[in-house]
Amino acid sequence: MYVAVKGGERAIDNAHAWLAEERRGDCAVAELSVAQIREQLTLAVNRVMAEGSLYDPDLAALAIKQARGDLIEAIFLIRAYRTTLPRFGGSIPIETGEMTCERRVSATFKDAPGGQVLGPTFDYTHRLLDFKLAADGAVDAASEADPDGTATPHIMSFLDREDLIQSEPQTDETPADLTRTPLELPASRALRLQSLTRGDEGFILGMAYSTQRGYARNHAFVAELRIGAVAVEMDIPEIGFAIEIGEICVTECETVNQFQGSKTEPPQFTRGYGLVFGMSERKAISMALVDRALRWKELGEDNLGAPAQDEEFVLYHSDNIQATGFLEHIKLPHYVDFQSELELVRKLRREAVETYPMQEAAE
Amino acid sequence: MNMMSGPDDPNRARKEWLGLLAKSPAADVARLWAALDLTPAHDVLRTPEIGGVMVRGRAGAVGAAFNLGEMTLTRASVRLACGTVGHGYVQGRDREHAVQVALLDALMQTAAAGRIEAGVLAPLRAAMAGRKRSRAAKSAATKVEFFTMVRGED
Numbered sequence: 001m002y003v004a005v006k007g008g009e010r011a012i013d014n015a016h017a018w019l020a021e022e023r024r025g026d027c028a029v030a031e032l033s034v035a036q037i038r039e040q041l042t043l044a045v046n047r048v049m050a051e052g053s054l055y056d057p058d059l060a061a062l063a064i065k066q067a068r069g070d071l072i073e074a075i076f077l078i079r080a081y082r083t084t085l086p087r088f089g090g091s092i093p094i095e096t097g098e099m100t101c102e103r104r105v106s107a108t109f110k111d112a113p114g115g116q117v118l119g120p121t122f123d124y125t126h127r128l129l130d131f132k133l134a135a136d137g138a139v140d141a142a143s144e145a146d147p148d149g150t151a152t153p154h155i156m157s158f159l160d161r162e163d164l165i166q167s168e169p170q171t172d173e174t175p176a177d178l179t180r181t182p183l184e185l186p187a188s189r190a191l192r193l194q195s196l197t198r199g200d201e202g203f204i205l206g207m208a209y210s211t212q213r214g215y216a217r218n219h220a221f222v223a224e225l226r227i228g229a230v231a232v233e234m235d236i237p238e239i240g241f242a243i244e245i246g247e248i249c250v251t252e253c254e255t256v257n258q259f260q261g262s263k264t265e266p267p268q269f270t271r272g273y274g275l276v277f278g279m280s281e282r283k284a285i286s287m288a289l290v291d292r293a294l295r296w297k298e299l300g301e302d303n304l305g306a307p308a309q310d311e312e313f314v315l316y317h318s319d320n321i322q323a324t325g326f327l328e329h330i331k332l333p334h335y336v337d338f339q340s341e342l343e344l345v346r347k348l349r350r351e352a353v354e355t356y357p358m359q360e361a362a363e
Numbered sequence: 364m365n366m367m368s369g370p371d372d373p374n375r376a377r378k379e380w381l382g383l384l385a386k387s388p389a390a391d392v393a394r395l396w397a398a399l400d401l402t403p404a405h406d407v408l409r410t411p412e413i414g415g416v417m418v419r420g421r422a423g424a425v426g427a428a429f430n431l432g433e434m435t436l437t438r439a440s441v442r443l444a445c446g447t448v449g450h451g452y453v454q455g456r457d458r459e460h461a462v463q464v465a466l467l468d469a470l471m472q473t474a475a476a477g478r479i480e481a482g483v484l485a486p487l488r489a490a491m492a493g494r495k496r497s498r499a500a501k502s503a504a505t506k507v508e509f510f511t512m513v514r515g516e517d
Binding site: 049050053054055056058059082085086087088089090091092093094096097100101102103110111115116117118119120121142143144145146147148154156157168169170171172173174175177178179189190191193194197198231232234236238239240241242243244245246247248250252254271273275277 | 374377378381382385386412413414415416417418419420421422423424425426427428429430431432433434435436438440450452453454455456495496497498499500501502503504505506507509
């Protein structure tokens with residue numbers, strides 16, 4: 001229960017003014033520009049776009065600056081902005097097979113057609129602090145080589161051709177949208193994927209890790225992880241055909257998982273899928289593992305009672321903005337609620353003393 | 364399914380220039396547009412409007428569609444004095460960019476097409492190809508060349 005409490009206006013104004021000053025920090029240090037954040041804190045920008053569910057690097061960088069680097073606060077700002085935008089429509093599903101891959105690795109096939117390309121990865125770095133970065137910003141130019149121009153088809157398509165992997169029937173149904181209709185259970189896979197891709201990276205990572213440690217283990221191999229640019233195409237009624245309206249960077253992870261077969265399906269591999277805005281491979285791999293765990297019902301597997309199999313648990317707790325809102329509201333005034341609790345405890349204590357006077361005397 | 368524009372597609376050329384203009388940086392379009400020094404008389408049919416488009420992906424890359432998240436988009440439409448209508452759809456939130464693309468789209472359907480092609484589209488295409496080439500070259504340098512260690516007697 002809330003009761004309007006007045007009298008905080010001056011304190012709030014002053015708090016916000018101080019916040020602005022603290023955000024700026026020491027004025028002797030040069031101010032950070034939005035462009036600097038966009039160009040140099042790219043992975044933070046990517047995370048804000050993915051969980052804010054809006055692809056716009058400039059806005060994400062601005063949100064990070066405004067939020068003093070608190071990414072969940074920045075995601076909150078992006079989500080709030082997003083709700084003010086009129087929706088022009090939906091795109092044609094992006095063709096990740098036509099991605100210009102900047103990174104593409106497979107843990108299942110060494111000699112994958114198109115090759116294994118590391119891209120600008122943290123992998124194989126020694127995780128030692130680089131004090132050169134503190135000294136000056138000069139970097140050597142990256143090496144270049146002639147691109148051989150070989151196609152990079154999805155690695156999963158090779159297994160598909162042999163019928164060794166569960167097929168993924170294509171439909172042209174318009175997917176349900178949880179930003180328009182509240183999420184209801186049981187959720188379609190489309191809704192689960194939408195929910196996972198905008199879910200909190202830490203939460204999805206934790207859920208994915210739990211499956212690896214044995215809670216609904218589904219032993220995933222990363223068949224392919226690819227990062228790069230894809231064109232976004234949309235039908236424009238007044239033009240009369242579809243045009244490319246932009247280009248976005250995405251990370252895609254496809255996992256191959258064990259499957260024993262069922263009454264209707266011969267033994268074959270199954271899939272988990274992760275697709276995330278920006279360069280976000282930890283999130284994309286996590287998403288694929290959790291997607292696979294949530295598919296137990298449609299694949300005829302047993303419910304092992306594991307958290308990652310429980311779609312209510314996963315989907316209702318993965319959104320960090322919902323979680324933050326509910327969590328942090330408990331710091332706001334609950335004076336009346338607490339007053340009633342206080343009265344109740346005092347009353348119970350009085351009654352207890354009247355009922356068991358001897359016990360109190362014995363103590 | 365992507366509607367690929369094959370060689371028989373009558374809209375192929377317009378599709379290509381609209382895509383190129385939508386994806387090119389607003390600053391590049393503005394600079395090249397200004398250099399053309401054209402001031403075609405026109406009516407604004409749709410004032411620039413910023414909105415969002417829900418970007419979709421497919422489960423397992425090939426299956427049923429799902430909503431990945433939105434992207435920002437700005438659109439505008441113009442009609443030249445001769446009656447030709449142009450539409451600008453551009454990624455991001457730059458209103459000027461959308462209006463310039465709408466004008467360029469309209470002009471590309473007139474006798475001015477050659478000038479636009481040479482003065483705006485060709486340089487944008489070259490710049491985009493250059494950016495792609497540079498990233499592809501860096502990416503190619505990180506391609507793994509596996510070699511197998513021979514073990515055993517012979």
